[in-house]
Amino acid sequence: xxxxxxxxxxxxxLQRSPNRALLRAVGFGDHDFDKPIVGVANAHSTITPxxxxxxxxxxxxEAALKTSGAMPQVFGTIxxxxxxxxxxxxxxxxxxxxxxIADSIETVCNGQSMDGVLAIGGCDKNMPGxxxxxxxxxxxxxxxxxxxxxxxxxxxxxxxxxxxxxxxxQHICRNIGETELLEIERRxxxxxxxxxxxFTANTMSSIFEAMGMSLPYSSTMAAExxxxxxxxxxSAKVLMNAIxxxxxxxxxxxxxxxxxxxxxxxxxxxxxxxxxxxxAIAHAAGVALTLDDIDAFSRxxxxxxxLKPSGRYVxxxxxxxxxxxxVMKILxxxxxxxxxxxxxxxxxxxxxxKDIPEEPxxxxxxxxxxxxxxxxxxxxxxxxxxxxxxxxxxxxxGVKVPKITGPARxxxxxxxxxxxxxxxxIRPGDVVVIRYEGPQGGPGxxxxxxxxxxxxxxxxxxxxxxxxxxxxxGGTYGMVVGHVAPEAATGGAIALVAEGDPVTIDTDQRLLQxxxxxxxxxxxxxxxxxxxxxxxxxxxxxYAKLVSSASRGAVxx
Numbered sequence: 001x002x003x004x005x006x007x008x009x010x011x012x013x014l015q016r017s018p019n020r021a022l023l024r025a026v027g028f029g030d031h032d033f034d035k036p037i038v039g040v041a042n043a044h045s046t047i048t049p050x051x052x053x054x055x056x057x058x059x060x061x062e063a064a065l066k067t068s069g070a071m072p073q074v075f076g077t078i079x080x081x082x083x084x085x086x087x088x089x090x091x092x093x094x095x096x097x098x099x100x101i102a103d104s105i106e107t108v109c110n111g112q113s114m115d116g117v118l119a120i121g122g123c124d125k126n127m128p129g130x131x132x133x134x135x136x137x138x139x140x141x142x143x144x145x146x147x148x149x150x151x152x153x154x155x156x157x158x159x160x161x162x163x164x165x166x167x168x169x170q171h172i173c174r175n176i177g178e179t180e181l182l183e184i185e186r187r188x189x190x191x192x193x194x195x196x197x198x199f200t201a202n203t204m205s206s207i208f209e210a211m212g213m214s215l216p217y218s219s220t221m222a223a224e225x226x227x228x229x230x231x232x233x234x235s236a237k238v239l240m241n242a243i244x245x246x247x248x249x250x251x252x253x254x255x256x257x258x259x260x261x262x263x264x265x266x267x268x269x270x271x272x273x274x275x276x277x278x279x280a281i282a283h284a285a286g287v288a289l290t291l292d293d294i295d296a297f298s299r300x301x302x303x304x305x306x307l308k309p310s311g312r313y314v315x316x317x318x319x320x321x322x323x324x325x326x327v328m329k330i331l332x333x334x335x336x337x338x339x340x341x342x343x344x345x346x347x348x349x350x351x352x353x354k355d356i357p358e359e360p361x362x363x364x365x366x367x368x369x370x371x372x373x374x375x376x377x378x379x380x381x382x383x384x385x386x387x388x389x390x391x392x393x394x395x396x397x398g399v400k401v402p403k404i405t406g407p408a409r410x411x412x413x414x415x416x417x418x419x420x421x422x423x424x425x426i427r428p429g430d431v432v433v434i435r436y437e438g439p440q441g442g443p444g445x446x447x448x449x450x451x452x453x454x455x456x457x458x459x460x461x462x463x464x465x466x467x468x469x470x471x472x473x474g475g476t477y478g479m480v481v482g483h484v485a486p487e488a489a490t491g492g493a494i495a496l497v498a499e500g501d502p503v504t505i506d507t508d509q510r511l512l513q514x515x516x517x518x519x520x521x522x523x524x525x526x527x528x529x530x531x532x533x534x535x536x537x538x539x540x541x542x543y544a545k546l547v548s549s550a551s552r553g554a555v556x557x
Contacts, residue, residue: 101129147223169457298378310398441489
C-alpha cells in the first residue's frame with residue numbers, strides 16, 4: 001500500500017503499540033494493521049426521511065470495504081431536516097449544519113489519520129458539507145448519495161413536499177378545503193429518501209456526479225431501490241482503487257470539474273442553493289469561482305430537463321429517462337462539458353460517457369433534445385445594482401414576466417412577512433423585501449419556502465416579486481431574488497429600503513435596483529446603525545462572527 005500518513009502513525013513498531021491495542025479492541029487483527037483505514041462518514045438519522053435509510057447503506061459499504069482489503073471505521077455526522085424546520089427559528093441552523101458536517105468529517109479523518117473517506121449523505125446540507133470536508137482533507141474520497149424519495153400520489157398527480165407548502169396557500173385562499181389539505185399532507189412523502197423534485201439535495205447529488213466525485217447514475221436512484229445499495233457497495237470498491245492509485249480529490253475537483261457542475265446545474269434547472277455551495281466547495285479546494293462565472297454559464301447552457309418545482313417531473317422520472325449521464329452526454333456533444341476532466345473511477349468524463357447516445361430517447365420527455373430545450377438559457381441569473389452590489393441570485397424558471405417594478409413591502413423577518421401573507425395584505429405588483437435574514441444577520445440565512453409557496457398557493461407567484469438576503473428552498477419558484485449581498489446586517493442597501501420605495505427586478509438586464517435618488521440613499525446610509533446580534537452565545541453566535549458574505553459562499557474559514 002502507499003506510504004501515507006496513516007501507515008506511519010499506526011504501524012511504526014512498538015512505540016505505536018498503544019494505538020494498535022486500541023484498534024484491536026474495535027476488531028483489528030494482526031494482519032489488519034497494514035490495510036488502509038477508511039472512514040465511512042455517514043449522516044444516518046431518524047430525524048428526516050432523507051437520512052433514515054443511510055444506516056443500511058453504511059453497513060453495505062462497510063462490508064464492501066472489508067472485502068476489498070480495507071479496514072473501515074464507521075462514524076456519524078449530524079443532519080437536520082430543512083423541511084421540518086422551514087418557517088421556524090430552527091431553520092437558522094440549516095446552513096450552519098453544513099459547516100458542522102464539514103468540520104466533523106475533517107476532525108475525525110485528520111484526527112485518526114485515515115487513508116480515505118467514503119461520505120454518505122441525504123438532506124440538503126449533507127452534500128456540500130461532506131464535499132467541503134473532502135476538499136479540505138484531500139485524501140482519496142468518494143461521495144454516496146442516500147437517494148431520492150419516490151413521489152406521493154393524489155388525484156392522479158405526483159406530490160412532493162412542496163405540494164404541501166403550496167396547499168397551505170391554497171387553503172388560506174379557500175381554493176381547497178381542510179380535507180384535501182390533509183390528504184395532500186398524508187400522501188406527499190411516502191417513504192425514505194430526499195425531497196423528490198430537482199430541489200437542493202437532488203441538485204447537489206447530480207452536480208457531484210457531473211463533477212466526477214460520485215458514480216454514474218447514482219445521484220438519481222431512489223433510496224428504497226436495491227440498486228442504491230448496490231451502487232454504494234460499488235462506490236466502496238472504486239474508493240479502494242483510488243487509494244491504491246492515490247487519486248486525490250483535488251485531482252478531480254479542478255476548475256474544469258466546477259464548470260462541469262455549473263453546466264449540469266443549468267441543464268437541470270436546479271436549486272439556487274447550488275450558487276451558495278459551489279463557491280464554498282471551490283474555496284475549500286483552492287479553486288477560484290465567482291458569481292460572475294456562474295452567470296456566464298447561465299447565458300450559455302439551456303435548461304434541458306422538465307423537473308419540479310416549476311416543471312412536471314421528479315428525480316425518479318429523470319433516472320428512468322437516462323439519468324445524469326444522458327444529460328452530460330448532450331452537454332458534452334455540444335461543447336459545454338470538459339470531457340478530459342478526471343473522475344473518481346480513474347476514467348475521464350468522455351471515457352465514462354462513451355456508450356451514451358448524444359440524443360435522449362424518444363419515448364420520454366423528461367430530458368429534452370438540444371434542439372428543443374425547455375428554456376434556451378439557464379434558469380438562474382446573477383443580478384447586480386445598487387440593491388446588490390456584490391450580487392444576488394434570481395430563479396427565472398417558470399417566470400412569465402421577467403421584469404417587475406413595484407412598491408416595496410418591507411419586513412425585518414420571515415415571520416413578519418408570513419403574517420402579512422396569511423392576512424392577505426400582499427397585492428399583485430408588490431415587491432416583498434425580507435431582510436436581516438442573511439448569513440450574519442439571521443444568523444444562518446434561512447430559506448423562504450413558506451412565504452414563496454404561500455404566495456404561489458394564493459395565485460400571486462407571477463405578479464409579486466420577493467427579494468431577500470436570505471435563501472430560497474430548492475423547491476421555490478416565481479419572481480424571487482435571494483442571497484442579496486451585502487446583507488442588511490452589514491449595512492447593505494437592502495437595509496435602507498423603506499416601505500413603498502419602488503424596486504425593480506429585471507432578470508433580462510441582470511438588474512436589482514432601488515429606484516430612489518442616490519442622495520437619499522446616502523442620507524439613509526449615514527443614519528443607519530447596525531443592530532445588536534440576535535444571539536450572543538452558542539453556535540449561532542459563533543457562526544455570525546465567522547461567516548463571510550453569501551457572494552463568497554458563506555464560508556467560515
